[in-house]
Amino acid sequence: MEKEKLVGLSRHEYAPIIRTKTEQLLKSLLKKHNPKTCLEIGTFLGYSASCILNECNCTLTTVEKDAQNYADAKENLKEFSSRVEIVHADAMDFLKQNTKKFDFVFLDGAKGQYYKYLPYLKDCLNAGGVLMADDVLFYGLVSAEKVLHKHRSIAMHLRLFLQNLQNDVDFKTTIYDFEDGVSVSEKRQEKV
Numbered sequence: 001m002e003k004e005k006l007v008g009l010s011r012h013e014y015a016p017i018i019r020t021k022t023e024q025l026l027k028s029l030l031k032k033h034n035p036k037t038c039l040e041i042g043t044f045l046g047y048s049a050s051c052i053l054n055e056c057n058c059t060l061t062t063v064e065k066d067a068q069n070y071a072d073a074k075e076n077l078k079e080f081s082s083r084v085e086i087v088h089a090d091a092m093d094f095l096k097q098n099t100k101k102f103d104f105v106f107l108d109g110a111k112g113q114y115y116k117y118l119p120y121l122k123d124c125l126n127a128g129g130v131l132m133a134d135d136v137l138f139y140g141l142v143s144a145e146k147v148l149h150k151h152r153s154i155a156m157h158l159r160l161f162l163q164n165l166q167n168d169v170d171f172k173t174t175i176y177d178f179e180d181g182v183s184v185s186e187k188r189q190e191k192v
């Protein structure tokens with residue numbers, strides 16, 4: 001799918017769509033882990049969802065709270081309709097009610113909420129599954145040395161998210177310092 005041809009793109013002055021290196025990392029992780037069930041938080045117009053659906057033969061649940069984005073994503077993802085469920089909901093409401101398990105999660109919704117989503121995402125991730133979170137370094141503001149003025153709350157909550165991930169013995173986490181920062185956390189296999 002070409003970004004320029006996305007239905008709904010012209011409505012946005014700035015389109016917060018996955019960037020090139022992050023897209024490459026997403027695709028390489030999908031190739032490596034070959035997930036059967038994927039979850040995305042933050043659909044926007046459906047571009048990253050199309051990357052996931054093109055890259056592997058999985059089913060995808062993708063959650064979007066904005067009504068117009070949801071409608072546009074439905075159009076953009078028509079060709080994948082048998083494998084994608086687009087949920088029009090607030091991510092936290094969805095996560096609280098969800099009972100499905102996933103092999104791969106792409107987290108790309110409200111950055112200041114990531115730390116609140118984490119326990120729910122951990123619960124719904126299968127052992128050996130992967131949680132990939134975009135924008136975790138947020139314009140470099142998450143770095144501990146930065147003095148925060150603008151976006152203080154988002155940056156503090158992202159710091160907390162990364163600390164919780166890194167302190168969690170059930171996850172093996174790598175943080176990539178390119179574009180807006182990406183974390184990749186592999187949930188350890190259960191002990192036998």
Ligand SMILES: C[S@@+](CC[C@H](N)C(=O)[O-])C[C@H]1O[C@@H](n2cnc3c(N)ncnc32)[C@H](O)[C@@H]1O
Nearest residue numbers: 016017018042044047048065090091108109110
């Ligand atoms: C960065 S964009 C997603 C981009 C998309 N993953 C891509 O790369 O093509 C974030 C999206 O999350 C949605 N969003 C923000 N807060 C949300 C929430 N609380 N629940 C669900 N979706 C939310 C926004 O409306 C926006 O469409």
